[in-house]
Amino acid sequence: MSQTLDIISDWRRFPTRHRIARAEIAGGLVAVTWSDGRISPFHFDWLRDNCPCRQCVHGQTREQVFEIIDAPEGLAPSEAWPEPDGGLGLAWRDGHQSRFEPGWLRANAYDAESRAERRTPPPQVLWGAGDPLPTFDFAALAEDGPDLLAWLTALRDAGLTLVKNVPVEREAVMTLARRVAFIRQTNFGVLFDVESKPNPDSAAYTGVNLPPHTDLPTRELQPGLQFLHCLANQAIGGDSIFVDGFAIAAAMRQQHPDDFHVLTTTPMAFWNKDTVTDYRWNAPLLALDDTGRVCEARFANFLRGPIDAEPEAMAAIYRALRRFLAFSRDPALRLVRRLEPGDAWVFDNRRVLHARTEFDPASGRRHLQGCYVDRDELISRIRVLERELGN
Ligand code: OGA
Ligand code: ZN
Ligand code: ZN
DSSP: OOGGGOOOSOSSOOOOSSOEEEEEEETTEEEEEETTSOEEEEEHHHHHHTOOSTTTBOTTTOOBOOOGGGSOTTOOEEEEEEOTTSOEEEEETTSOEEEEOHHHHHHHOOSHHHHHHHTOOOOOOOOOTTSOOOEEEGGGGSSSSHHHHHHHHHHHHTOEEEEEOOOSSTTHHHHHHHTTSOOBOBTTBSSEEESOOSSOSSGGGSSSOEEEEOSOTTSSSOOSEEEEEEEEEOSEEOOEEEEEHHHHHHHHHHHOHHHHHHHHHSOEEEEEEOSSOEEEEEEOSEEEOTTSOEEEEOOOGGGBOOOOOOHHHHHHHHHHHHHHHHHHTOGGGEEEEOOOTTOEEEEETTTEEEEEOOEEGGGSOEEEEEEEEOHHHHHHHHHHHHHHHTO
């Protein structure tokens, strides 16, 4: 790669695993033949749009400064050739020149095979009552190293982790959360105290049984990660229960596809109203991503508003809701544990439903502290850590 054209519009590294053997301009496309025989066609606009040269990309931010409209419509390259490093060289008819690193071009190629490779998402590890719980030690998470990455990856893929030996001190949960990223503040504070309170503004702050739920389904974006750190748990009752919302979704999709369809398409109302805030949001219980995978569960029965749907749809909606609730109570799907002081649950609040059995506040002290971090903070942290650890 030449000295002046040495930048790429990304901070990731793109090792050369395949070199370009041939580059041909034909039929309004540049057809690139790779060393393994794969052929990737590229449109002229696409190539011009992604030119990584210093005129097109800012040298420090690596953000694009060029806009495609600044190139004449119908602009075509006059020549295309394999570079000595295995990349692609282009000379454009308006005099501009572009060079593409082989690794970058391969990683972003959009022929069917390349797209299929790229679309392989991280696995969703579904779990139920008998499955092992990914458990980590607080001290091991202090360094930006493989242990931290293992924890973050478990959070991404399984959605539920237990961290042991967090100092039994107020605000220690913030230290843990900051190992991932910024804390997301809400109307319940930067940090919230879960204990029975004299004038509760949430069912959580009483001793009542909290059925399986996600926190803040009332918000357009539900908090991604939830941290719950135990400072005291001497009261009778108050055990923790977790149900994998994606496991419920998978079971419904397979066994009750009609109910699954209803839950992915019917907006449900979630309301959290008190004297100073009034959050309301309508969204289906299960959300699908653009590939059809379940990417979110949203549910708290105690925050649900009345269902607003066409009369003809109501019976099917209630059938589906009953089915969802039945799965949420299925012992085979419920992981039950009692938190000890120093334990912290960290889980994907947009996936995992959590619950607490009733406790008697008069029987002993129970105090958890919690906070939230958004899911894309987690994913960004994983990417940068992988970059730094050379994965
Ligand atoms: C909550 C909650 C769990 C518990 O505060 O939303 O679910 O164990 N608490 O008290
Ligand atoms: Zn350029
Ligand atoms: Zn909760």
